[in-house]
Amino acid sequence: MQQAPVPAGNATARRGTGPEVFTAFLRLGLTCFGGPIAHLGYFHEDFVVRRKWLDEKTYVDLVALNQFLPGPTSSKVGIAIGLSRAGYAGALAAWAGFTLPSAIALVLFGYGVTTFGNALGSGWLHGLKVAAVAVVANAVLTMMRSLAPDRERATLAVAAAALVLAIPSSFGQLLAIALGAVIGLVLFRGVPEAGHTALPHPVSRTAAIAAIVAFFAILIGLPLVAATSSNHALQLFDAFYRAGALVFGGGHVVLPLLQAAVVPPGWVSNDAFLAGYGATQAVPGPLFTFSAYLGTVMTPAPNGWTGAVLCLFAMFLPAFLLVIGPLPFWDALRRRSWAQGALRGVNATVVGLLLAALYRPVWTSGITNDADFALGAVAFLLLFMWQTPPWLVVVFCAIGGGALAHMPFGP
Numbered sequence: 001m002q003q004a005p006v007p008a009g010n011a012t013a014r015r016g017t018g019p020e021v022f023t024a025f026l027r028l029g030l031t032c033f034g035g036p037i038a039h040l041g042y043f044h045e046d047f048v049v050r051r052k053w054l055d056e057k058t059y060v061d062l063v064a065l066n067q068f069l070p071g072p073t074s075s076k077v078g079i080a081i082g083l084s085r086a087g088y089a090g091a092l093a094a095w096a097g098f099t100l101p102s103a104i105a106l107v108l109f110g111y112g113v114t115t116f117g118n119a120l121g122s123g124w125l126h127g128l129k130v131a132a133v134a135v136v137a138n139a140v141l142t143m144m145r146s147l148a149p150d151r152e153r154a155t156l157a158v159a160a161a162a163l164v165l166a167i168p169s170s171f172g173q174l175l176a177i178a179l180g181a182v183i184g185l186v187l188f189r190g191v192p193e194a195g196h197t198a199l200p201h202p203v204s205r206t207a208a209i210a211a212i213v214a215f216f217a218i219l220i221g222l223p224l225v226a227a228t229s230s231n232h233a234l235q236l237f238d239a240f241y242r243a244g245a246l247v248f249g250g251g252h253v254v255l256p257l258l259q260a261a262v263v264p265p266g267w268v269s270n271d272a273f274l275a276g277y278g279a280t281q282a283v284p285g286p287l288f289t290f291s292a293y294l295g296t297v298m299t300p301a302p303n304g305w306t307g308a309v310l311c312l313f314a315m316f317l318p319a320f321l322l323v324i325g326p327l328p329f330w331d332a333l334r335r336r337s338w339a340q341g342a343l344r345g346v347n348a349t350v351v352g353l354l355l356a357a358l359y360r361p362v363w364t365s366g367i368t369n370d371a372d373f374a375l376g377a378v379a380f381l382l383l384f385m386w387q388t389p390p391w392l393v394v395v396f397c398a399i400g401g402g403a404l405a406h407m408p409f410g411p
Contacts, residue, residue: 016053018089021082024051025097028078031394032098032284037357038132039074039286041139043081045383045390049142053085056146057347064346065330067177067353070247071319072288075099079323080201087202091323095316102285103292106276107308110296127375127401129366131394134379136358141384144351152187153348156180160352165360177349184345189338205328212325215318219245232300233310236267240291240314262294272297291315371407375400 024046032042040063047053054062059077066076075095082094148157160176167175218241226238239261247257262268276293283289295311296303302310367373379397382388 016085016090018086018093021086021090022093022097025078025082025094026101027097029098029101029285031390033128033132033394036072036074036286037354038136038362040077040354041132041135042390043074043077044139044143045135047081050389053081056143060143060147060347060350061330061343063350064177064343065326066323067173067350069322069326071244071322072247072286072316075286075288075316076319076323079319080327083203083323083327084201091320095320098285099289099312099316102280102283103289103308103312105283106280106289106293107296107305110276110293110308111304123402123405124398126366126368126372126405127397127399128394129362130372130376130401131379131390131397132362133358133366133376134383134393134397135390136354136362137376137380138383140351140354140358143354147347148351153344156183156345156348157352157355160349161356161359164353164356168360173353176353177346180345180349180352181342182345184348185338185342187341188344189341201327203324203327208325208328211321215245215321215325218317233302236295236298236302236307236310237314240311241317243291244288244315245318258290258294262298267298267300268294288315371404375404 028039028042028046032039044059048056048059062077062080063073066073066080069076075098078094078098079091082090082092084090086093144154144157148154160180163176163179164172166172222234222238222241226235229235240258243257243261259270259273263270263273273294276290276297280287280290280293289312291311291314292308295307295309296305298307301307367376375397378400379393382393382396383390
């Protein structure tokens with residue numbers, strides 16, 4: 001397959017290997033708690049600040065692009081980072097490393113390991129929520145310094161945060177990003193670009209167009225085929241593909257769609273559905289791995305490991321197609337002066353989205369008393385001043401949360 005040219009200034013940026021990408025994302029897949037916004041904070045800390053696989057602006061451009069598109073935002077950003085670092089093998093390795101730990105845990109839970117459900121209210125899990133507060137706060141501070149450094153963009157970021165908090169839905173997020181683009185087009189058009197590095201990738205325009213065509217062909221054509229077929233595997237694939245393709249605003253939004261798809265037909269009981277949802281909150285990685293649990297506990301075959309693989313693949317396939325499809329055109333578009341102005345506005349808005357998420361749900365679910373605040377402050381100090389690896393901060397907060405649970409002021 002013909003590869004898209006890599007910009008001269010970035011000729012050596014994509015020099016990694018699939019195993020290297022898999023190892024990096026596996027560590028995150030084992031430690032990334034706190035939902036998609038927290039995941040983006042972990043990604044920023046690891047791949048922008050520490051490993052320097054891509055620069056600040058390129059990372060936020062990826063976040064902005066994937067906020068506009070449906071599907072699991074953090075997973076799509078991870079796939080794009082892997083694609084940039086080590087080609088198509090890197091994209092698959094990034095997804096596998098980030099996704100498989102929680103998927104395997106939920107499959108095991110589906111086979112009866114109910115300790116995941118029993119652990120939901122424990123102190124160590126609450127400590128992980130506190131760690132997410134520190135990670136996201138550090139990401140907001142770092143990104144605001146580079147992407148909203150002046151009064152205009154800082155004001156835009158805070159206004160976006162207020163809008164998203166006032167309209168707490170995927171519509172509010174999309175509206176904030178759209179308004180940020182319009183405001184950036186008016187205020188920041190023609191401002192010289194400073195130090196921007198395009199994301200290297202191996203995707204040709206032919207491959208990108210094929211991915212976009214495949215996305216819509218499956219989305220539109222598969223329901224027609226499944227409606228006339230009695231093949232349960234085909235019906236499963238259709239239900240989970242549509243859920244992965246049509247969800248905006250993060251993984252939690254997929255839950256009502258999945259419930260409507262699997263509970264009324266009797267594929268999964270409502271009690272089993274809710275038990276799996278509870279277990280999903282106790283594992284790291286993307287919430288979309290809930291699909292692996294549902295595939296495991298399906299009443300009609302395929303179920304078990306076979307059902308888990310089928311549902312997991314169907315759920316994440318749109319994410320791969322929606323990463324591969326837009327990339328060649330996104331790089332070319334954002335070099336135009338009007339697009340650069342719009343992206344400056346969008347980048348400031350993304351900082352605002354992170355700021356809003358820092359408060360709700362990350363802060364409101366993680367900081368519930370004085371002891372939580374003290375633990376979060378220490379975690380932030382470790383990240384921001386001592387440059388402690390995030391996974392160590394996660395371990396520290398888990399231990400701290402467990403200890404606080406046995407004290408009168410604990411969670």
